[in-house]
Every structure is written in structure tokens, then in C-alpha cells.
Amino acid sequence: MVSGTNSQESAAVDNGGADDNNPNGAREEKMKVVVRVRPLQAKEESWPKAATDIDVHGPDTSAPATITLQENEVMWEKNGQLKILKADAVFVNGATQDRVYLSVAECVDALIAGFDCSVFVYGQTGTGKTYTMSGLQRDETTDNEVLDPTPASHGVVPRSIKRLFAEIEREKRGAAGASFSVYCSFIEIYNEKIYDILSLEAPANGKGSQSPDAKTIAANNGSFTQRARWNSTVSAKEAKNLQIRQKLDGSVFVDGMTSRSVSNDAELLQAFREVLIS
Structure with missing residues (x-):
């Protein structure tokens, strides 16, 4: 999951932070990278696994790759070679939808303040992109995608929608005659x-x-x-x-x-x- 904000539109935001290098007072921040690891599916349960729940071995038992997840990095080791991916946050399979949303929620607030924002997910098929963004998940018994109606399962998009309209209602109450x-x-x-x-x-x-x-x-x-x-x-x-x-x-x-x-x-x-x- 990657998120970031970058805008040259400043009319709707406080320009108190404007300076000679940024005359429009635009807010710029580095791209944020968040890694999420989904639980194993039923067909993957037979793969060899390490003793901890954050070390996972691939299906190739002759040359297993070990992935170790830590709070802000992913370490990948195979055949004696070690690669380290730094991230702003790493979520293991027990992470809730709410916790993942909170890691990018500032983008919604920036959008409300008038900035252009983008949150997108990237990964192979079946890694949980749709579930993270929407809450839609595949029922392995029927091979159909279903949407869990419970709020706890809602993904980034439904939570962002609710946050946006909650802010609109707050603005309406605070400014008589305001319309959106x-x-x-x-x-x-x-x-x-x-x-x-x-x-x-x-x-x-x-x-x-x-x-x-x-x-x-x-x-x-x-x-x-x-x-x-x-x-x-x-x-x-x-x-x-x-x-x-x-x-x-x-x-x-x-x-x-x-x-x-x-x-x-x-x-x-x-x-x-x-x-x-x-």
C-alpha cells in the first residue's frame, strides 16, 4: 500500500507555512509505504513454516526463502542472500482493518483540507488488495467474492467515505447555510x-x-x-x-x-x- 499527498492548490488550507521555497504554501510529504501480510489460505497451510508466526517459508522446500517481518522492515533471505525492505509500517496477518486504515487516514484529512491525495495498493493476485481497500473477500468454499456487512471488516475506501461525510456534517453544523x-x-x-x-x-x-x-x-x-x-x-x-x-x-x-x-x-x-x- 502506498500513499502520499502533493498539491499546489492552497486556497482551502492555511498558508501560514509558506516560504520562499514553497510560495503557495503547498503541503508536500514523502511517499509512505505500508506493507500488509495476509493470513495463509487453506491450500497454503501445508507449506513448511518456521516456529514463529512472522517467519514464512515458501513452497519450494529444496531452497526455502524466509521472510521475517518486523515493525518497519521486511527481511527476505534465500541461499545465503539477505535483502531488507524498509517501510513506514508492516502489518502481520492479525492486523485489523481499522489499524491499516489509520496508517493512511491522514490522506483523507489532507483531502478535506484541499490537497490532492492518492492511496493505492500493489501486489500479486490473491494477496489481499481488494480486501484491504474494500472489505470484499473470497469465500474459499464457493470461490465467490462477498462483502462482509460488519463495520469492522470495512476497508480503506468505506472508512474514508464515512470520514469525509462526517466532516461535511461537522462543517454544516459549524457554518449556517454552508452547502456541499x-x-x-x-x-x-x-x-x-x-x-x-x-x-x-x-x-x-x-x-x-x-x-x-x-x-x-x-x-x-x-x-x-x-x-x-x-x-x-x-x-x-x-x-x-x-x-x-x-x-x-x-x-x-x-x-x-x-x-x-x-x-x-x-x-x-x-x-x-x-x-x-x-
């Missing part, structure tokens, strides 16, 4: 092409979105495309291939991207659930 407009968009970058996921959500009959539990989304023609096969569905991919444009001020935007207005955290969470299962 919130819009959401969901895109997928696949093979260097950009696809508008929300544009595939609304059926042509206008009756609204389908339940995310059905694991389907409605295409523009009213037919349904299985979300589990969406990446390989040519007709769905051809629905809308968006282009990145640049404004005169140098900022970039996705031309033609669908935006949905949401008035509370429940509406935004519902939109997130609709496009979540892929």
Missing part, C-alpha cells in the same frame, strides 16, 4: 485504456442499478454482463473508451467520464458496492 456537492466517478485502466464503469451501471430502462450481490452490471443496451468476466468481455470494453485531456492550466481530466451526485455516505457506499465486484 459531492460527485463520484469510477474508472478502470486496463491495457492502457480507460473505461467508465459507472456508464455500464444504469440499465436503459432507467429503473436503477442492480444489487451488487447479484454480481452483475447493466450494459448500456439493458443486457447484463457478469462482472467476474467484465475484463474479457469485448462488447463491454467497447462501450466507452475514455481519453485523458489537459486543461490550459496544466491539470488533466478524463473526458466524458460519468459523475454521479451523492448526498450522503450511504449513497456513495452503494455506488462503490455496485462497481466493486470485478
